Amino acid sequence: MGNICRSPTAEGVFRHLVEQQGLAEKILIDSAGTHNYHIGEPPDARSQAAAARRGYDLSGLRARQVVRDDFRAFDYVLAMDETNLSLLRQQCPDDCRDRLKLFLDFAEDGAVREVPDPYYGGAQGFEVVLDLVEHAARGLLYDIFKKTN
Numbered sequence: 001m002g003n004i005c006r007s008p009t010a011e012g013v014f015r016h017l018v019e020q021q022g023l024a025e026k027i028l029i030d031s032a033g034t035h036n037y038h039i040g041e042p043p044d045a046r047s048q049a050a051a052a053r054r055g056y057d058l059s060g061l062r063a064r065q066v067v068r069d070d071f072r073a074f075d076y077v078l079a080m081d082e083t084n085l086s087l088l089r090q091q092c093p094d095d096c097r098d099r100l101k102l103f104l105d106f107a108e109d110g111a112v113r114e115v116p117d118p119y120y121g122g123a124q125g126f127e128v129v130l131d132l133v134e135h136a137a138r139g140l141l142y143d144i145f146k147k148t149n
Contacts, residue, residue, distance in 0.1 A: 003033030003063035006080040006115050008043040009129055010103055012051055012058040014137040027144065031061070032070060034087040038063040044119065050126035054134075071096040076140070078103040081114040104132060106139030 011031035018027050042048070043058045051058045071077055071092050077099045079085035088100055104113055115132050118125030 001035045002037035004038045004044045007031035008061045010133045012056040032066040036065045107136040
C-alpha cells in the first residue's frame with residue numbers, strides 16, 4: 001500500500017537474485033505502492049533490518065506510488081494481496097490486464113496467496129514476509145526464463 005514494507009522487500013530480494021544471475025542489465029525492477037502515504041521515504045527500518053540479516057540491502061530504495069505508465073513499462077505488475085490487486089485493476093488499462101498478478105502466484109507451493117502486511121505486528125512478521133518473498137522471487141525469475149528462452 002505505502003511501499004515501505006512488503007513491496008520494497010520483494011524488490012530488494014528479486015534484485016539480489018537477478019544480480020546473482022548476471023541479469024541486472026536485462027531486467028528492470030521497481031516497486032510502488034497503491035497509496036501515497038510514504039512517497040520519498042526509505043523502507044521501514046524493521047524491513048531493512050530483517051532484509052539485512054539475510055544479505056539484502058534495501059537502504060537505497062524510496063517509496064513511490066504506482067502511475068499509469070507503470071502498466072506499460074513493466075511486463076509484470078505484482079500485488080502483495082487481493083486488496084492491492086483490486087486497486088491496481090481499477091487503474092490498469094484494459095490491454096495490460098494480463099500483467100497483473102499476485103506476487104505469490106509465483107511461489108512453488110501456492111499454499112499462501114497473499115503476503116501479510118507486517119507493519120502493525122512484531123519482528124516475526126518481517127521474517128515471514130522474507131520467507132514468502134524469497135520463494136516467489138525464485139518462481140518469478142523461472143517464469144521470466146521460460147518466457148524468454
